[in-house]
Amino acid sequence: MSTASGPFQPGDRVQLTDPKGRHYTIVLEPGKEYHTHRGALPHDKLIGQPEGSVVVSVGGTSFLALRPLLSDYVLSMPRGAQVIYPKDAAQIVMYGDVFPGARVLEAGAGSGALTCSLLRAVGEKGSVTSYEVRQDHADHAIRNVEQFFGERPGNWSLTVGDVAGHEGEVDRVVLDMLAPWDVLPAVSRSLIPGGVLVVYVATTTQLSKVTEAIREQQHWTEPHAWETLVRPWHVVGLAVRPEHRMIGHTAFLLTTRRLADGVTPPRPQRRPSKG
Numbered sequence: 242m243s244t245a246s247g248p249f250q251p252g253d254r255v256q257l258t259d260p261k262g263r264h265y266t267i268v269l270e271p272g273k274e275y276h277t278h279r280g281a282l283p284h285d286k287l288i289g290q291p292e293g294s295v296v297v298s299v300g301g302t303s304f305l306a307l308r309p310l311l312s313d314y315v316l317s318m319p320r321g322a323q324v325i326y327p328k329d330a331a332q333i334v335m336y337g338d339v340f341p342g343a344r345v346l347e348a349g350a351g352s353g354a355l356t357c358s359l360l361r362a363v364g365e366k367g368s369v370t371s372y373e374v375r376q377d378h379a380d381h382a383i384r385n386v387e388q389f390f391g392e393r394p395g396n397w398s399l400t401v402g403d404v405a406g407h408e409g410e411v412d413r414v415v416l417d418m419l420a421p422w423d424v425l426p427a428v429s430r431s432l433i434p435g436g437v438l439v440v441y442v443a444t445t446t447q448l449s450k451v452t453e454a455i456r457e458q459q460h461w462t463e464p465h466a467w468e469t470l471v472r473p474w475h476v477v478g479l480a481v482r483p484e485h486r487m488i489g490h491t492a493f494l495l496t497t498r499r500l501a502d503g504v505t506p507p508r509p510q511r512r513p514s515k516g
């Protein structure tokens with residue numbers, strides 16, 4: 242599904258958009274009908290049509306038909322754990338410097354949303370090694386990743402267990418879990434010198450705890466943290482302004498790089514706070 246192109250075929254996942262901008266996702270089957278409150282839409286009307294076609298239901302409503310992008314797929318996928326949103330996945334791939342051919346270690350796999358972005362970024366020559374402690378979340382991740390790629394990617398492994406048990410060298414590590422500070426010693430053993438660690442946390446208390454743990458551990462460059470806010474804009478004629486609604490908060494991201502063994506990291510002078 243992730244690389245499909247050309248006219249719609251049976252088995253394709255198609256995202257329909259109605260005149261109010263609402264999305265509906267269907268999987269095309271010859272002879273089947275999609276029933277909306279605006280009338281039935283035969284799948285056969287779509288099969289053989291190019292992407293970007295507009296089809297009209299029996300009730301006279303027009304639907305725009307496109308294959309969902311990865312960002313659409315992530316927002317509509319069934320989930321056990323909360324997913325990493327597209328805006329955050331994009332920042333993780335860029336600031337984590339996840340390159341084609343990279344060996345990436347990831348925890349927790351959760352619903353597999355970030356896993357899809359990581360697998361795309363590393364390409365066939367790279368690999369993603371995911372850990373997930375909960376079997377039910379791992380089941381979601383497997384289903385979602387397999388559905389996105391159409392099969393289980395050969396360069397992906399998912400272990401049901403604690404990432405702290407990982408052994409083997411990697412180029413990049415991405416942690417999205419409640420207590421990332423617990424696994425810092427383990428991941429620092431696997432990450433190559435110069436490798437990038439990205440930590441995704443939802444709250445300021447987690448951000449503070451993981452930042453101080455990184456500073457204490459001595460294996461890392463000075464951590465860099467930021468909030469991943471993205472503000473969409475409404476642009477119609479002269480009405481150009483921020484949208485009334487937006488995703489207010491998802492996460493903080495933090496990056497740091499693995500130092501060579503035995504190196505003492507230079508730390509900025511820090512003034513004590515005034516209480």
Ligand SMILES: C[S@@+](CC[C@H](N)C(=O)[O-])C[C@H]1O[C@@H](n2cnc3c(N)ncnc32)[C@H](O)[C@@H]1O
Binds near residue numbers: 374
């Ligand atoms: C918020 S979810 C991850 C969502 C995922 N990044 C996505 O985009 O779908 C956090 C997951 O981390 C898992 N987890 C927590 N501690 C872990 C550990 N030490 N090793 C592996 N997984 C862990 C939890 O079970 C949970 O499913």
